[in-house]
Amino acid sequence: MITQTKVNxxxxxxxxxxxxxxxxxxxxxxxxxxxxxxxxxxxxxxxGFSLNILYQGIQGIGKKVIINKVIKDLYEFNYESSQxxxxxxxxxxxxxxxIMISLLSEINxxxxxxxxxxxxxxxxxxxxxxxxxxxxxxxxxxxxxxxNNIEDIKPELFRKFLQYGKxxxxxxxxxINKVIKxxxxxxxxxFDIKKKLNYFSYKELxxxxxxxxxxxxxxxxxxxxxEFITDxxxxxxVPVPGKxxxxxxxxxxxxxxxxxxxxxxxxxIVQNQFDASHLIDEFNILSFFxxxxxxxxxxxxxxxxxxxxxxxxYITSDDLIDIYEISCESVGYEKSTExxxxxxxxxxxxxxxxxxxxxxxxxxxxxxxYPIDSNNFFITINPTQLKxxxxxxxx
Numbered sequence: 377m378i379t380q381t382k383v384n385x386x387x388x389x390x391x392x393x394x395x396x397x398x399x400x401x402x403x404x405x406x407x408x409x410x411x412x413x414x415x416x417x418x419x420x421x422x423x424g425f426s427l428n429i430l431y432q433g434i435q436g437i438g439k440k441v442i443i444n445k446v447i448k449d450l451y452e453f454n455y456e457s458s459q460x461x462x463x464x465x466x467x468x469x470x471x472x473x474x475i476m477i478s479l480l481s482e483i484n485x486x487x488x489x490x491x492x493x494x495x496x497x498x499x500x501x502x503x504x505x506x507x508x509x510x511x512x513x514x515x516x517x518x519x520x521x522x523x524n525n526i527e528d529i530k531p532e533l534f535r536k537f538l539q540y541g542k543x544x545x546x547x548x549x550x551x552i553n554k555v556i557k558x559x560x561x562x563x564x565x566x567f568d569i570k571k572k573l574n575y576f577s578y579k580e581l582x583x584x585x586x587x588x589x590x591x592x593x594x595x596x597x598x599x600x601x602x603e604f605i606t607d608x609x610x611x612x613x614v615p616v617p618g619k620x621x622x623x624x625x626x627x628x629x630x631x632x633x634x635x636x637x638x639x640x641x642x643x644x645i646v647q648n649q650f651d652a653s654h655l656i657d658e659f660n661i662l663s664f665f666x667x668x669x670x671x672x673x674x675x676x677x678x679x680x681x682x683x684x685x686x687x688x689x690y691i692t693s694d695d696l697i698d699i700y701e702i703s704c705e706s707v708g709y710e711k712s713t714e715x716x717x718x719x720x721x722x723x724x725x726x727x728x729x730x731x732x733x734x735x736x737x738x739x740x741x742x743x744x745x746y747p748i749d750s751n752n753f754f755i756t757i758n759p760t761q762l763k764x765x766x767x768x769x770x771x
Contacts, residue, residue, distance in 0.1 A: 392591035433573035436618015459517025468525040476504040578733040604689040677766040683759035
């Protein structure tokens with residue numbers, strides 16, 4: 377949802393989420409990693425030696441951001457900035473020939489030489505390799521190769537690159553996803569430095585996604601929406617910024633409009649960004665409804681009405697208590713602490729409700745009347761869908 381405020385002073389535009397090589401003004405919670413890489417490369421340039429550095433972590437954890445940020449800083453602040461040349465190659469699903477041709481093409485863009493692609497398309501690997509070495513020799517200054525997704529490159533070829541770097545003082549920085557193919561395990565010994573990036577906490581991930589939202593949109597984005605996205609990432613994925621940025625991409629056309637949007641549409645868009653197999657489906661819900669008693673059905677009907685009318689992403693424990701008591705009164709049931717706890721536990725177990733990570737801190741803290749171990753819950757099914765199922769059961 378959009379709240380009209382003064383113009384956002386941090387605004388950059390849609391490139392903040394759509395540009396894969398975008399570097400935020402400040403790389404949050406990776407200060408230690410950026411300082412370390414900056415120091416290593418600066419020393420390597422100054423002393424004339426080469427390094428083979430590996431960053432390991434699941435896709436979206438921030439490997440490229442760290443590397444691009446450091447090299448940008450070297451361009452801007454290092455006394456040899458005019459002599460730094462960065463060449464980036466994505467090895468994902470590329471053959472040996474495709475990798476070599478991509479490398480030659482990138483090198484050629486620096487050297488401003490007419491590149492006769494047709495003459496090399498059918499060349500042997502040995503000829504491409506010799507041409508690669510010849511072009512590298514023409515560089516003046518510090519040359520850095522960035523190889524992303526090296527799990528998809530043949531180990532024997534990549535080992536040749538690393539060995540050539542040692543012979544010519546060329547630095548190699550590589551990235552690899554957390555899941556390593558058995559064929560790449562032998563390569564690990566070839567690296568001078570190996571860095572494994574850790575996952576982010578809830579607060580860290582929320583701060584990173586909030587930063588990207590501020591940079592992307594000229595107006596303020598509802599804090600609850602960013603928390604909702606963060607909660608879903610923790611519940612349905614792994615805590616990495618890349619997934620949240622993908623969700624913001626899916627929401628861009630909606631959030632970029634000046635009109636106020638219904639959260640039901642936003643919830644649907646957000647949920648579509650996740651693997652459907654991890655989300656509750658209609659069949660499971662219908663199975664639950666078919667076995668549930670009248671109080672449970674009325675409770676879920678009132679729960680869907682709450683989200684449809686309140687336009688919120690979260691429901692508090694106090695609101696859940698109110699819904700339970702109203703549901704009991706509507707069918708003449710006696711209120712029961714154990715029954716209320718059982719309903720909430722059941723709904724969280726089957727995935728209709730989930731506890732928010734922003735408020736988990738201890739059992740019985742939030743209500744002495746009805747013990748519940750979270751103050752905020754979010755719904756993982758579109759409330760319109762939940763309402764339609766409840767109506768079909770009543771009919």
